[in-house]
Amino acid sequence: MLFNSSEFIFIFLPLAVTLHFLVARASVTAAALVTTLSSLVFYAYWNPPFALLPILSIGLNFLLARSIAGTSEPNAHRLMIAGVVANLAVLGYFKYEDFIIAIFDARAARPPTVPLALSFTTFVQIAFLVHVWRHRVSFDFSRYAMFVSFFPHLIAGPIVRWNELGPQIADRLRYRFDLNNIALGLTIFCLGLGKKVLIADRLAPHVAPVFDAAARGEPITALAAWCAAFAYSAQLYFDFSGYCDMAVGLGLLFNLRLPINFAAPFRAASIIDLWRRWHITLSRFLRDFVYVPLGGSNCGPLRRSCNLITTMVLGGLWHGANWTFIAWGAFNGVLLVLNHAWRSWRGPRVPTRWGRFAGWCATFTTFAIGMTMFRAADIGAMAHMLLAMMGRADGPASLDHIRVGADLYSIRHGYLSESFVRAWFGVNWSVIATLSTLGALGIALLVPDTVELVDYREGEPHSDWRRAAGPLAWRPSVAWLAFIGIVFASAFTFFWEFNEFLYYQF
Amino acid sequence: MSSSTTSSKPDRPQVCRYVIAAIAVAVAWLTATIAANILIDPQDVFGTPLVRVHLNTNARYGVFRDYEAAPERYDAVLFASSRGNTFDRALLAEQLGVRTVANFSVPFGLLTDHLPALEFLLRDKAARGGRLAAVFLVLDADFFGQAPWTNDNIDSFLPPQMSGESRFRFWWRYLTAFQLTHWRNDLRALAGSRPGAQEPAPVRPPGSIAPTTTQPAETSLEETSAPEIRSDLAHQLGLLARLVSLCRAHDVRLIIAFSPLNRQNVRDEQAPDNARIVDQVARLAPVWDFDRPAWLSERADLWLDFSHYSTAVATMMTQRIFGAPTSAPADFGQLRGP
Numbered sequence: 001m002l003f004n005s006s007e008f009i010f011i012f013l014p015l016a017v018t019l020h021f022l023v024a025r026a027s028v029t030a031a032a033l034v035t036t037l038s039s040l041v042f043y044a045y046w047n048p049p050f051a052l053l054p055i056l057s058i059g060l061n062f063l064l065a066r067s068i069a070g071t072s073e074p075n076a077h078r079l080m081i082a083g084v085v086a087n088l089a090v091l092g093y094f095k096y097e098d099f100i101i102a103i104f105d106a107r108a109a110r111p112p113t114v115p116l117a118l119s120f121t122t123f124v125q126i127a128f129l130v131h132v133w134r135h136r137v138s139f140d141f142s143r144y145a146m147f148v149s150f151f152p153h154l155i156a157g158p159i160v161r162w163n164e165l166g167p168q169i170a171d172r173l174r175y176r177f178d179l180n181n182i183a184l185g186l187t188i189f190c191l192g193l194g195k196k197v198l199i200a201d202r203l204a205p206h207v208a209p210v211f212d213a214a215a216r217g218e219p220i221t222a223l224a225a226w227c228a229a230f231a232y233s234a235q236l237y238f239d240f241s242g243y244c245d246m247a248v249g250l251g252l253l254f255n256l257r258l259p260i261n262f263a264a265p266f267r268a269a270s271i272i273d274l275w276r277r278w279h280i281t282l283s284r285f286l287r288d289f290v291y292v293p294l295g296g297s298n299c300g301p302l303r304r305s306c307n308l309i310t311t312m313v314l315g316g317l318w319h320g321a322n323w324t325f326i327a328w329g330a331f332n333g334v335l336l337v338l339n340h341a342w343r344s345w346r347g348p349r350v351p352t353r354w355g356r357f358a359g360w361c362a363t364f365t366t367f368a369i370g371m372t373m374f375r376a377a378d379i380g381a382m383a384h385m386l387l388a389m390m391g392r393a394d395g396p397a398s399l400d401h402i403r404v405g406a407d408l409y410s411i412r413h414g415y416l417s418e419s420f421v422r423a424w425f426g427v428n429w430s431v432i433a434t435l436s437t438l439g440a441l442g443i444a445l446l447v448p449d450t451v452e453l454v455d456y457r458e459g460e461p462h463s464d465w466r467r468a469a470g471p472l473a474w475r476p477s478v479a480w481l482a483f484i485g486i487v488f489a490s491a492f493t494f495f496w497e498f499n500e501f502l503y504y505q506f
Numbered sequence: 507m508s509s510s511t512t513s514s515k516p517d518r519p520q521v522c523r524y525v526i527a528a529i530a531v532a533v534a535w536l537t538a539t540i541a542a543n544i545l546i547d548p549q550d551v552f553g554t555p556l557v558r559v560h561l562n563t564n565a566r567y568g569v570f571r572d573y574e575a576a577p578e579r580y581d582a583v584l585f586a587s588s589r590g591n592t593f594d595r596a597l598l599a600e601q602l603g604v605r606t607v608a609n610f611s612v613p614f615g616l617l618t619d620h621l622p623a624l625e626f627l628l629r630d631k632a633a634r635g636g637r638l639a640a641v642f643l644v645l646d647a648d649f650f651g652q653a654p655w656t657n658d659n660i661d662s663f664l665p666p667q668m669s670g671e672s673r674f675r676f677w678w679r680y681l682t683a684f685q686l687t688h689w690r691n692d693l694r695a696l697a698g699s700r701p702g703a704q705e706p707a708p709v710r711p712p713g714s715i716a717p718t719t720t721q722p723a724e725t726s727l728e729e730t731s732a733p734e735i736r737s738d739l740a741h742q743l744g745l746l747a748r749l750v751s752l753c754r755a756h757d758v759r760l761i762i763a764f765s766p767l768n769r770q771n772v773r774d775e776q777a778p779d780n781a782r783i784v785d786q787v788a789r790l791a792p793v794w795d796f797d798r799p800a801w802l803s804e805r806a807d808l809w810l811d812f813s814h815y816s817t818a819v820a821t822m823m824t825q826r827i828f829g830a831p832t833s834a835p836a837d838f839g840q841l842r843g844p
Contacts, residue, residue: 006678007678007682179521186528481524481527488535489531492539495683496683496685
């Protein structure tokens with residue numbers, strides 16, 4: 001079930017929230033179990049038989065965690081390692097089996113059928129097992145099951161930790177209906193819905209023809225390739241941050257505060273800063289469970305560089321069994337190494353205004369190049385797109401192959417010259433797509449982000465990125481009601497399109 | 507509890523009003539949408555009699571509803587795209603030796619539509635103690651293997667009895683889809699405010715050219731679309747193989763024919779690709795290929811538009827297939843075997 005669907009918003013969600021608080025009047029434990037059940041129904045709506053997987057996973061990890069908590073150190077450590085390996089083995093089987101076999105068979109891998117949410121729940125449960133081993137925390141089944149399966153974060157994160165959500169689930173006061181949280185939650189949910197449906201989904205039809213043309217090896221102008229790279233960056237940001245906003249809003253409806261996952265990353269002026277602000281919960285997981293165990297930054301610059309690249313490659317691979325993700329991870333690893341080297345060379349001097357601007361340009365441009373790798377269907381398509389960005393994939397484009405009709409109206413009425421459009425954008429991109437992309441990037445860069453507007457700070461690693469929302473700051477006023485009403489009503493008109501979140505595929 | 511976020515909490519009545527108003531707006535919007543969909547019924551799935559002109563009907567549901575109205579009447583079925591609507595079903599029934607032929611011709615109908623329909627019909631007939639005697643399948647060489655319309659848009663969802671989708675999802679979709687353009691078009695057509703609104707434009711499969719027979723087709727911006735790619739070819743060949751084996755398993759007589767094409771619609775350079783499709787299908791079962799005859803393309807009176815042939819042509823096809831006397835040239839239609 002999608003957050004951006006009418007059956008979720010009008011049927012599932014009201015029922016789940018009402019049941020949670022009604023049952024909580026009788027028993028908090030029962031409320032946790034009922035919400036776990038609701039979450040499994042939410043999951044099963046996609047593919048009922050696959051719901052067995054999270055059920056089994058929750059059950060087995062619970063038993064394992066209980067064993068870890070109740071045994072002596074050497075055994076606990078062994079059990080924890082076994083649990084981590086078992087979770088990774090399940091993920092590996094569903095996600096990477098054919099990819100690995102295909103390497104040995106020297107053939108192209110088939111797209112895997114990965115059960116929804118597996119990548120995210122695997123990391124949640126690994127973090128939990130390690131937490132139990134380190135801190136020997138007490139927990140019961142109802143809290144644990146709700147912690148893992150809670151539907152707002154189940155499918156695509158944020159990747160929650162036991163120490164941030166577990167105590168909230170145990171807090172009896174949170175099982176009382178709280179109007180303030182409902183008001184705030186509905187507002188955040190609507191803003192996230194707007195990001196996804198009104199911005200990300202509107203960019204998608206512009207992006208796809210360019211990357212599809214790259215997959216077919218067709219000519220693409222340099223401008224079209226760059227525009228598509230920027231457009232996809234904006235699409236992915238609004239899609240995923242929209243999803244995360246919705247998750248946070250839904251969490252608040254249950255009086256639970258999920259961590260933020262984005263901190264206006266497009267405003268970052270360095271690649272190091274960007275990765276602290278993009279998919280924050282994944283970055284911190286990789287930092288805590290890959291980068292630090294590898295030695296982190298305490299083993300000298302060379303080792304740190306290797307650790308960074310390894311961490312980013314694994315982070316790339318987590319997104320899917322495709323060489324493009326590995327290349328994307330390696331590329332970002334190298335960028336981080338270069339950024340660290342630059343900082344070491346430059347010292348603690350504060351950059352000037354122009355220096356920050358140059359840093360922002362370099363960061364955003366390299367990020368968009370990385371997104372090109374991320375979006376490409378395969379290595380061949382990726383190479384084609386990168387060549388196109390260098391102006392080396394251009395060629396005579398036949399008008400018989402026009403795939404973008406967005407500018408037809410303007411051309412026919414004489415507002416645009418067709419030769420101008422075709423010379424600069426080829427047959428797969430358009431002036432309207434350019435304007436849409438600029439509009440989306442303008443919103444990302446200039447308008448305060450959702451969590452700034454509502455002053456939500458849960459899970460925020462640092463707050464120096466924030467801008468004051470000023471008069472735009474949320475309050476339960478008529479103006480805000482009108483705004484979210486318009487956003488919701490506009491988004492509702494697109495519900496029939498059934499656009500999944502991009503991160504559902506990971 | 508420190509679960510609320512804002513540092514200075516607004517007063518409770520204000521928050522309460524905000525929450526109630528937000529929920530009321532959402533519910534009102536949903537209710538208005540449901541009411542509009544039921545009353546106007548743009549896909550003609552609810553059968554509401556208020557607005558009788560629909561420009562975006564779900565033909566896939568429509569043929570199912572027609573069948574369901576009197577299922578026992580039919581003992582044979584015609585599967586086709588919108589080109590199949592010109593077949594004289596009484597003649598077809600006579601030639602097939604059956605009572606009545608159900609028409610399952612749907613816009614841009616492909617195997618993705620025909621196979622689920624056949625599976626449903628076989629199940630339904632068996633449940634009613636009857637049997638399906640014959641299937642007359644009309645394919646289009648120019649569209650075969652292209653990305654199907656089936657379940658792709660609001661006017662192309664198969665009924666749940668065929669698709670296996672839950673009835674709740676099917677009906678919820680038609681209740682809650684916000685479709686301002688379709689509502690407006692239907693209401694305008696009803697009011698007769700648009701010229702020609704009372705006669706809905708025939709649904710044209712993609713790639714077909716508008717019926718302006720007085721002038722040769724000019725290359726305009728709309729028509730210079732990419733040549734359609736047969737991205738679904740292997741899948742549809744697999745579906746066809748299943749359809750053939752189902753007919754054999756249930757002792758259903760199967761006749762397959764490829765529609766004749768108009769040379770003004772299907773260009774010379776596309777002909778070899780179309781021929782390749784006919785060859786591939788002929789490897790699975792015998793097919794009647796009506797190709798792209800020059801004489802037929804030159805006869806504007808035999809075409810409804812450059813894509814859809816007239817009843818006269820459909821009748822000639824029927825006569826040729828069943829060996830009845832016909833006015834068509836002797837080389838019209840070749841039986842191709844595996």
